[in-house]
Amino acid sequence: MSTTLTDGPAAGVVGTRMLRREDPALLSGEARFVHDLVVPGALHLVLVRSPYAHARVISVDLSAALASPGVVAAFSGAELAGEWGSPMPCAWPVTADMQSPSHLPVAVDEVCYVGDAVAAVVAASQAEAQDAAAAVAVAYEELPAAVDLEDAASDRVLAHSALTSNRAYTWELVPDAAAVERAFADAAVTVRERYVQQRLIPAAMEPRGVCVVPQPFGGEYVVYSATQIPHILRTMLGITAGVPEERIRVVAPSVGGGFGSKLDVYAEELLCLALARRLRKPVRWSEERSEAAQATIHGRGQVQEIELAADTEGRVAAVRVRLLADMGAYLQLVTPGVPLLGAFLYHGVYDVPAYAFTCTGVFTNKTPTDAYRGAGRPEATYAIERAIDALARKVGVDPQEVRRRNFIQADKFPYSSPAGLVFDSGNYEAALDAALELIGYEELREAQARRRGEGATRQLGVGISSYVEMCGLAPSRVLASLNYVAGGWEAATVRMLPTGKAQVVTGASPHGQGHVTSWSMIVADKLGVSPEDVEVLHSDTAVSPLGLDTYGSRSLSVGGTAIALAADRLIDKARLLAAHRLEVAPEDLSLSAGQFSVRGSPSSAIGLGTLAFEAFTAHDLPEGMEPNLEASATYDPTNFTFPFGTHVAVVEVDTETGKVDLVRYAAVDDCGNQINPLIVDGQVHGGIVQGVAQALFEEAVYDGEGNLLTTTFTDYLVPAASELPSFSLGRTVTPSPSNPMGVKGIGEAGTIAATPAVVNAVVDALSHLGVEEMAMPVTPERVWRSIGASASGTGGGR
Amino acid sequence: MQVTVTVNGKTESHDVEARMLLVYYLREVLGLTGTNVGCDTTSCGACTVLLNGESVKSCTMLAAQADGEEITTIEGMASSDGVLHPIQEAFREHHGLQCGFCTPGMVMAIASFLKEHPDPTEAEVREGLEGNLCRCTGYHNIVQAALAAARPGALAP
Numbered sequence: 001m002s003t004t005l006t007d008g009p010a011a012g013v014v015g016t017r018m019l020r021r022e023d024p025a026l027l028s029g030e031a032r033f034v035h036d037l038v039v040p041g042a043l044h045l046v047l048v049r050s051p052y053a054h055a056r057v058i059s060v061d062l063s064a065a066l067a068s069p070g071v072v073a074a075f076s077g078a079e080l081a082g083e084w085g086s087p088m089p090c091a092w093p094v095t096a097d098m099q100s101p102s103h104l105p106v107a108v109d110e111v112c113y114v115g116d117a118v119a120a121v122v123a124a125s126q127a128e129a130q131d132a133a134a135a136v137a138v139a140y141e142e143l144p145a146a147v148d149l150e151d152a153a154s155d156r157v158l159a160h161s162a163l164t165s166n167r168a169y170t171w172e173l174v175p176d177a178a179a180v181e182r183a184f185a186d187a188a189v190t191v192r193e194r195y196v197q198q199r200l201i202p203a204a205m206e207p208r209g210v211c212v213v214p215q216p217f218g219g220e221y222v223v224y225s226a227t228q229i230p231h232i233l234r235t236m237l238g239i240t241a242g243v244p245e246e247r248i249r250v251v252a253p254s255v256g257g258g259f260g261s262k263l264d265v266y267a268e269e270l271l272c273l274a275l276a277r278r279l280r281k282p283v284r285w286s287e288e289r290s291e292a293a294q295a296t297i298h299g300r301g302q303v304q305e306i307e308l309a310a311d312t313e314g315r316v317a318a319v320r321v322r323l324l325a326d327m328g329a330y331l332q333l334v335t336p337g338v339p340l341l342g343a344f345l346y347h348g349v350y351d352v353p354a355y356a357f358t359c360t361g362v363f364t365n366k367t368p369t370d371a372y373r374g375a376g377r378p379e380a381t382y383a384i385e386r387a388i389d390a391l392a393r394k395v396g397v398d399p400q401e402v403r404r405r406n407f408i409q410a411d412k413f414p415y416s417s418p419a420g421l422v423f424d425s426g427n428y429e430a431a432l433d434a435a436l437e438l439i440g441y442e443e444l445r446e447a448q449a450r451r452r453g454e455g456a457t458r459q460l461g462v463g464i465s466s467y468v469e470m471c472g473l474a475p476s477r478v479l480a481s482l483n484y485v486a487g488g489w490e491a492a493t494v495r496m497l498p499t500g501k502a503q504v505v506t507g508a509s510p511h512g513q514g515h516v517t518s519w520s521m522i523v524a525d526k527l528g529v530s531p532e533d534v535e536v537l538h539s540d541t542a543v544s545p546l547g548l549d550t551y552g553s554r555s556l557s558v559g560g561t562a563i564a565l566a567a568d569r570l571i572d573k574a575r576l577l578a579a580h581r582l583e584v585a586p587e588d589l590s591l592s593a594g595q596f597s598v599r600g601s602p603s604s605a606i607g608l609g610t611l612a613f614e615a616f617t618a619h620d621l622p623e624g625m626e627p628n629l630e631a632s633a634t635y636d637p638t639n640f641t642f643p644f645g646t647h648v649a650v651v652e653v654d655t656e657t658g659k660v661d662l663v664r665y666a667a668v669d670d671c672g673n674q675i676n677p678l679i680v681d682g683q684v685h686g687g688i689v690q691g692v693a694q695a696l697f698e699e700a701v702y703d704g705e706g707n708l709l710t711t712t713f714t715d716y717l718v719p720a721a722s723e724l725p726s727f728s729l730g731r732t733v734t735p736s737p738s739n740p741m742g743v744k745g746i747g748e749a750g751t752i753a754a755t756p757a758v759v760n761a762v763v764d765a766l767s768h769l770g771v772e773e774m775a776m777p778v779t780p781e782r783v784w785r786s787i788g789a790s791a792s793g794t795g796g797g798r
Numbered sequence: 799m800q801v802t803v804t805v806n807g808k809t810e811s812h813d814v815e816a817r818m819l820l821v822y823y824l825r826e827v828l829g830l831t832g833t834n835v836g837c838d839t840t841s842c843g844a845c846t847v848l849l850n851g852e853s854v855k856s857c858t859m860l861a862a863q864a865d866g867e868e869i870t871t872i873e874g875m876a877s878s879d880g881v882l883h884p885i886q887e888a889f890r891e892h893h894g895l896q897c898g899f900c901t902p903g904m905v906m907a908i909a910s911f912l913k914e915h916p917d918p919t920e921a922e923v924r925e926g927l928e929g930n931l932c933r934c935t936g937y938h939n940i941v942q943a944a945l946a947a948a949r950p951g952a953l954a955p
Binding site for chain 2: 019020022023024026027028029030031032033035036038203204205206207254255256257259288289290511512513514678679681682685686687688689690712713714718720721722723724726727750
C-alpha cells in the first residue's frame with residue numbers, strides 16, 4: 001500500500017470538505033433530543049439510590065412516598081424482582097470461569113456502589129417524583145467496601161457477599177512464554193514501569209434520558225432512549241424485561257454525544273419499559289448530571305505494569321504486561337472485554353518479537369466501568385508510549401530516534417503481530433516525519449536547551465506519541481474467538497424512489513459523527529445524485545430493523561462499506577434494466593455520473609433516475625426481474641482496520657507553581673482514505689481534548705468509604721476552551737486493503753494518541769531535574785511535589 | 799405568579815410557580831426546547847440565552863426574575879424565513895458542532911461575547927467561552943467559528 005501526504009484526488013463529493021447536512025436543525029434548536037420529546041400523560045420516574053458503597057438492605061418503607069402528592073406508584077427492588085426475565089446483561093464472558101454477580105435494575109437485598117438503585121418512584125411530574133423519592137425510608141446495614149483496586153484484588157474485603165473472591169477473571173495472551181523469558185534473560189537493558197489509569201467519567205454533554213410509550217393497540221412499546229445502540233438495546237430489553245423483541249421499537253432521536261457511555265443497557269431503560277408495561281402509561285426518566293456521574297458507566301480504571309527487554313541501542317526484544325482492571329460493582333454490557341481490546345496492542349507500533357499479556361478483572365464497590373472512547377486502546381498506547389520514552393532516557397537516545405529504531409517497517413505490511421493480529425497497512429515513519437516537521441521539532445529542542453541553560457522558571461517539554469489502534473469492530477469470527485456473544489457485521493439498504501431520489505437505511509446509529517453527511521456522500525457518488533437528494537434513515541428499529549450500531553470506530557469501515565456494497569448491488573440490477581431498455585449486453589454499458597451509456601456509442605444512454613421510475617412502474621422489465629431499484633447488503637469485515645499516526649505535544653511547565661500549559665499540539669493521523677476530511681478533523685480535535693483531559697484534568701475521585709467526590713462539573717474538570725490551544729493537523733493516507741473503500745476509522749484515534757503525548761511532554765520538560773514519574777491527572781500539585789521530591793532524591797509524582 | 803416576558807420578539811404571559819427556573823419556563827411552558835440543560839451547577843452553559851442582549855445561564859435564574867425583560871433563545875437567532883444568523887452560519891462553515899447539544903448555548907454565548915468584543919483575539923475568544931463546555935469538538939472549530947463571525951461585515955444585519 002502506498003502512502004500519500006495529501007487528502008487524495010476527489011472525483012465527485014467523496015474526499016471533499018462538504019458541510020454537514022445535520023447542522024441546520026441542530027443550530028436552530030429544531031433538533032429533538034429525548035428530553036425534548038413532548039409525550040402527553042407521561043409519568044416521571046425517579047430512582048432512590050444507595051448512599052453507601054456496600055450495604056445490606058434491611059427494609060424499604062414506601063408509605064410516605066406513596067402518600068406524597070402526585071405519586072402514582074413506588075416500588076422496592078423486591079417488588080420489581082418479578083418483572084425481569086433475566087438479570088442485567090453482560091455480553092462478553094471473556095473466560096469460561098468468569099464470575100458475574102447478579103445485577104438487577106433495582107437491588108433487592110444488597111447494594112454494591114453509591115448510586116445503586118434501591119427503589120423506584122413514579123409521579124405525575126418530575127418535581128413530585130423527586131419529592132416522593134426523598135420520602136422513601138431505606139434501612140441499611142453498612143458493609144465494608146472494597147474501594148482501592150489493588151486492595152480489592154487482595155480479597156481483604158469482598159465487594160459482593162455472594163462472591164468468594166473479587167476476581168472476575170484472569171485472561172492471558174502469552175503466545176510463547178519461553179521466548180519472553182529468554183528475551184528478558186538476555187536483555188542488556190530493561191524498563192519496568194507502573195502506571196495508573198485513573199477512572200474517568202465520560203460526561204457526554206447530554207445526560208441520559210429514556211421515555212417508553214406503550215402503544216394503544218397491539219401491545220407494543222416505543223422506547224426512546226439517548227443511546228448509541230438502538231438495535232442491541234432492543235434485543236437486550238426483550239431478553240431482560242421479558243417483552244417479545246418484535247413488540248419493542250427503539251428510537252434514538254438526536255443523541256448528545258456518547259463516547260461509549262451510551263453503549264450500554266441501563267437499569268433506567270429496563271425500568272421505564274417494565275413500569276410502562278405495569279402501569280399502562282408512558283414512563284420517562286431524565287438523568288441529572290450528578291446522577292450521571294454515579295449511574296452512568298466510568299471509563300479506564302487500571303493499574304498497569306509494563307516491562308521492556310531491550311539492547312543498549314534501544315531495540316525492544318520483548319514486552320511483558322500485567323494489568324489489574326477495575327470492573328466496578330457489576331459487569332455491564334462489555335465491561336470485562338474492555339482490557340482485551342487493548343491486550344493486543346501493548347507493543348504499539350513497534351516490531352517486537354516476544355509478547356506476554358495478562359489481565360485480572362477485579363470487582364470494587366464503585367460505579368461499573370465499561371467502554372469509554374478508545375476502550376482498552378488508550379490504556380495500551382499510554383503504557384507503551386510512556387515506557388518507550390523511559391527506555392529512550394535509559395539508553396540516552398532521542399525519543400523520536402528510539403521510535404524509528406523499533407517501528408514496524410512499511411515494507412512489512414500486512415504485518416503479523418506478536419499478539420496474533422494482522423495489521424492491514426501502515427507507514428509509521430512517514431507519519432512521525434510529518435508530525436515532527438509540523439511541530440518544528442529541531443527548533444523546539446533548541447529552545448528547550450536554551451531554557452534549561454538559563455534555568456528558566458517555565459521549562460519547555462516536547463512529548464511524542466506514535467500509535468496504532470485496532471478498530472472497525474469487528475470480524476464476527478474474531479469476536480467469537482474472544483467469547484463476545486454477538487457478531488460485528490453491519491447492515492444497509494439503498495433504494496431509489498420513483499422520483500430519482502435515493503434512500504439509505506443503515507444500522508449505524510450516530511450521535512455527533514455526521515453519518516447523514518458521510519453516507520449521503522458515498523451514495524451520491526455511487527448513484528450520480530446530489531447528496532441533498534439522499535435521505536439517510538437510521539436509529540429507529542422500525543425503519544432499520546437490522547444493525548449493530550455505533551462504537552469502536554466501526555461506522556464507516558463496517559457500516560459505510562455495507563452501504564457502498566448495497567449501492568453496488570442496486571447498480572448491478574439497474575445495469576440489467578438499462579441493458580434491456582437500450583437493447584445491448586450489460587457488459588457493454590459503462591456508468592458515469594448516474595448515466596449508463598453504451599461503450600463506443602455515448603449518445604445511447606439512460607439515467608438511473610429514469611431507470612428508477614421504470615423499475616417502479618414495472619411496465620417493461622426483463623423477464624424475471626422484480627420491480628423497484630433496491631438492494632441490501634450485510635458486511636462482515638474480514639479484519640480489523642489499523643489507523644495510526646504520531647502526535648506531538650508541547651507544554652510549558654512552571655517549575656515554581658507546577659502549572660502545566662499545553663501550548664502547541666500537532667497531530668498526523670492516517671485513517672486510510674477519507675470520505676470527508678472536515679469531519680475527520682473534527683473527530684481528531686475532539687479526540688485530542690478527551691485525551692488531554694485524562695492527562696491533565698479529569699479523575700473520578702473516591703474517598704476511602706467509596707463515596708464519589710467528583711459528581712459535578714465543579715469537581716470533575718472537563719476542560720474548557722480557555723485551557724487548550726488550537727491544533728495543527730496533518731494526515732498521511734495509507735488505504736486499508738481490507739475493505740473496498742480503503743477506509744479505517746478516526747473516532748478514537750485522538751483520544752488514544754493524546755494522553756501519552758502530553759504526559760511525555762511534562763516528563764520531558766522536567767527530566768533534567770530528575771523527574772521520571774508522573775501520575776495522571778498531572779495536576780500542579782503533583783508536578784510541584786515531583787520537582788521537590790526529585791530535588792531531595794525521594795522520587796515522586798505519585 | 800404572573801410573569802410577562804418578551805421571548806424572541808413575542809410577548810408571553812403565564813402564571814408560573816415561583817420556584818420555576820427560566821430554562822424550564824422556556825422549555826416546558828413555551829416549548830422552546832432548543833435551550834438545553836446539561837448540568838445542575840451553572841457549569842456547562844448549555845442553557846445560555848440572552849437577557850436584554852447579554853448572555854445568562856437560564857438554569858440559574860428564576861422565570862420570575864425575567865419578568866418585564868427581553869429574552870432571546872436559539873430559536874430567535876435565524877431570520878423568520880429560516881436564514882441562519884451569521885454566528886450559526888459560521889458554526890456550519892467551520893464544523894463547530896458535532897452532537898449539537900452544547901451548540902445553542904455556545905451560539906448565544908458568542909453572540910453576547912462578540913457584542914462586547916467585536917474584534918477579539920483567539921485568546922480572548924477562548925477566555926470568553928470558558929463558561930461553556932463542549933465534549934465533542936475540542937473547541938478548535940468553535941473558536942474558528944467565533945473568529946469568523948467577528949470578521950468585518952459578518953455580523954452586519
